[in-house]
Amino acid sequence: QVQLVESGGGLVQAGGSLRLSCAASGRTFGNYAMGWFRQAPGKEREFVGAITWSGASTYYGDSVRGRFAISRDNAKNTVYLQMNNLKPEDTAVYYCAADRFGHLGNRVAAWMYDYWGQGTQVTVSS
Numbered sequence: 001q002v003q004l005v006e007s008g009g010g011l012v013q014a015g016g017s018l019r020l021s022c023a024a025s026g027r028t029f030g031n032y033a034m035g036w037f038r039q040a041p042g043k044e045r046e047f048v049g050a051i052t053w054s055g056a057s058t059y060y061g062d063s064v065r066g067r068f069a070i071s072r073d074n075a076k077n078t079v080y081l082q083m084n085n086l087k088p089e090d091t092a093v094y095y096c097a098a099d100r101f102g103h104l105g106n107r108v109a110a111w112m113y114d115y116w117g118q119g120t121q122v123t124v125s126s
Helices: none
Strands: 003-007 010-013 018-025 033-039 046-051 058-060 068-073 078-083 092-099 120-125
Touching: 003 092, 018 033, 018 092, 018 120, 033 068, 033 078, 046 068, 046 078, 046 092, 058 068, 078 092
Parallel strands: 010 120
Antiparallel strands: 003 018, 018 078, 033 046, 033 092, 046 058, 068 078, 092 120
């Protein structure tokens, strides 16, 4: 069992930056690949990016590649999403999720993930 809690969301102007954190409970955090998804009102949940259990590999959705970066600290049971050059279309609730297939990281479908956080709101003003 893994419990996830996101933090770091808020209101930022276009062009600004935010860093989201996802704190995990459970001794097996290091076994999981971790993903970030987002969902805007009226839209489907969208894959943002993911990182393998070791942190050696990361994958990103087309809309954020080059602007967002995922990292993790297994000693702190935490995964991060650094978001730069934010745009109004990045406005959404952001979720972290854990995937028991930790050696992968390119699993972009939400149903593939086993555990989810409650989400944190990110709002980007123009």
